[in-house]
Structures are given as C-alpha cells and as structure tokens.
Amino acid sequence: MSRNSFVVVHADQDPADRARLASFLDGKGFTVHQCSNGVEALALCESLQPGVLLMDLDMPLLDGFETARRVRENAALAHMVLVAISSHTDEFSSSRAWEAGFNEFLSKPVSASLVLQVIRRTQEMTAVNLKHPT
Numbered sequence: 001m002s003r004n005s006f007v008v009v010h011a012d013q014d015p016a017d018r019a020r021l022a023s024f025l026d027g028k029g030f031t032v033h034q035c036s037n038g039v040e041a042l043a044l045c046e047s048l049q050p051g052v053l054l055m056d057l058d059m060p061l062l063d064g065f066e067t068a069r070r071v072r073e074n075a076a077l078a079h080m081v082l083v084a085i086s087s088h089t090d091e092f093s094s095s096r097a098w099e100a101g102f103n104e105f106l107s108k109p110v111s112a113s114l115v116l117q118v119i120r121r122t123q124e125m126t127a128v129n130l131k132h133p134t
Contacts, residue, residue: 006030006031006051006052006119006122006123007030007031007033007048007049007050007051008025008030008031008032008033008050008051008052008053008054008119009032009033009034009035009041009044009045009048009050009052009053009054010022010025010032010033010034010035010053010054011034011035011036011037011038011040011041011053011054011055011056011059011064011067012034012036012054012055012056012059012085013036013037013056013058013059013060014056015036017056017108017110018034018036019034020112021054021110021112021115022034024112024115024116025112025115025116025119028116030119033048033050036059036060037059037060037061037062038055038059038060038061038062038063038064038066038067039061039062041053041055041059041062041067042062042067042070042071045071045077045080046074046076046077049076049077049079049080050080051079051080051081051119051122051123052080052081052082052083052118052119052122053067053071053080053081053082053083054083054085054115055067055068055082055083055084055085055102056085056086056108057084057085057086057088057093057097058086058087058088064084064086064097064100064102065096065097065100066100068082068084068097068100068101068102069100069101071101072100072101081103081104081118081122081125082101082102082103082104083102083103083104083105083106083115083118084097084102084104084105084106085106085107085108085110086105086106086107086108087107087108089107104118106118
C-alpha cells in the first residue's frame, strides 16, 4: 500500500493502545508517530507538523488538556486537528477538552475505524481549505 503524506501523532501512555492504533493506521497507509507523554507530543508536533494529534487526556509530565492549550497557543500548529481520547466519558471531561481546544472527543476503548473516519474527514477539510483559502 502506498504511504499517505498525512502525518498523525498518537500520544498515549499505554503502549498496547498506541501499538494497536498505529498498526491499524499504518495498514491504511498513514505515517504514525507515537509518544507516551505530553512533552514528547509537543516536540513531535513542532518538528513534524502533523495533520492530527490523537491525545489521551491522562498523560504523565503534561496532561492532554495542557498539551492542547499549548498547541493552540502556537501559531505554527494552528492547522492541527486535536482529538481527545479518554476513559473519562463524563460531561465535565468532555467540556474541559473542548475548552482546551480539542476538535473531537472519543471515548476509550476507542474504535480504530472511528479514528480513521476522523482522520479522513480532517484530510478532506484540509484539501478544501487548500483549494479555497479564506
């Protein structure tokens, strides 16, 4: 399968969750970079300029909420779509995620096919914005 030029960063402290999702997305032709905390996620985002950051909210060193805030404060990363992934499915957690700057909120265990839908929708929006800049 040909490689997709759309880069995805997946930040999750659970190596099994990272491996499962990365394997699925890799099989669909995406380039997935994995990390285990918010500090690493920020560094990868700054160096790779991914289209999507998949981010667990419960992360060591820098949680998902603060990572999202820092991404949104960085003009060079403004194009990114942020997807919160959390085992906390209460209204408070999802509200905090929206306020921090996430575009999507997915509940664990996350469906790989749902993540794929979000990424493909992001690709479509990116293509439209490139054709018709505001």
